[in-house]
Amino acid sequence: MKIIDSFIKDNDGLLHSTELLLSIIILVFIIGTIANLSDELNEKMLSKEELSSLENIAIATSDYLLNNPGNPEHWERDEGLDNGIVSRNIIPGLAIKKKNIGNGEFYDESGNDEMIMSNAISYNKLMKIKNNYDDLIDRNILNGSFKSSMALYPLNCKIGPIKMGDDLGVNDNVNDNDIATVNRRVQCDFYSSFVVYRFNDLELFGDDYERDEICNHDTNPNLTNHSNDGRSLWLCKNFRVYKKSLEDYNYYLISDESVKYGNFYWILESLNRTNDNKERLNREVIDLNPFFEEDLSNSSNKIYSIHFNVEKDKKEDFRTVLVAIPKNMTNDLIADDELKYDYFNSQNVEFLLKMAYK
Ligand SMILES: [Zn+2]
Structure with a gap:
């Protein structure tokens, strides 16, 4: 109370x-x-059976994407994909089907038969999927019945992860237990198909390296001889450049930032315009088009000679490639900070596919 x-x-x-x-x-x-x-x-919450069939679909989808180049052949070249117009006939695949082309044979069409490379996926195809994910994956492959996402995690931390598709488990209110995840370790080619010459002889042969190409500086008494002395090594290579290809491609000499730590020099010359002045190689990106454009003003093509002088004790830091990048892609590469040495090598990556019922 x-x-x-x-x-x-x-x-x-x-x-x-x-x-x-x-x-x-x-x-x-x-x-x-x-x-x-x-x-x-x-x-x-899914039953065991539902989850297991979802997992089976995810495994089958991953295996398909990683082991098939896709249909029709060269589907990634379909112009509609650049404008968001995606044909229902395109069934994308990421596998690489390519000719066995040797070092420096960038424009040689006489390679072996095209073959599918095992465990290797195409970065170019992946980008086309990223830009048209809903149509290419959710509609054309998964028939509109699933939500899905894909991601690539390069083991090399200098290359950022690439993610695409639905934001599963974050915005879509899908229970984590109801998502099937497939994880595969594969190689991604990134931009390695743009490499004209990979100057990796020192990496391949190490202390056993001996220059195998004939250098024009050895036979010309007016030029410094390029035989190896005790402290430095010469790496000399010849390649051809067509004037016409300068309309479609930007040529760059791309080096790892490690070149700044050694005493490395380079000379670029055409065989009828020799040059004996070696220049320090300490920039990661060197634009070669101005040189080629000037030198090819009166001829349709020429053989060029590039010579590298590499400090012997620092040869592991010498990592350089000559690349030819299609002009319509160059600005994107620069904007995305991808004009870097690591992007011109195949890289080990973790491929991740996540799937859920709609
Ligand atoms: Zn030389």
């Missing part, structure tokens, strides 16, 4: 009881919401 009295009479106590009631109402409301929510979650 005393308590009730105090409730009725005491303004302060009354206030407290109103607060109590309010908090109970709020609590009931919260519990009710949680109960409803967990009901919904329980309904969404």
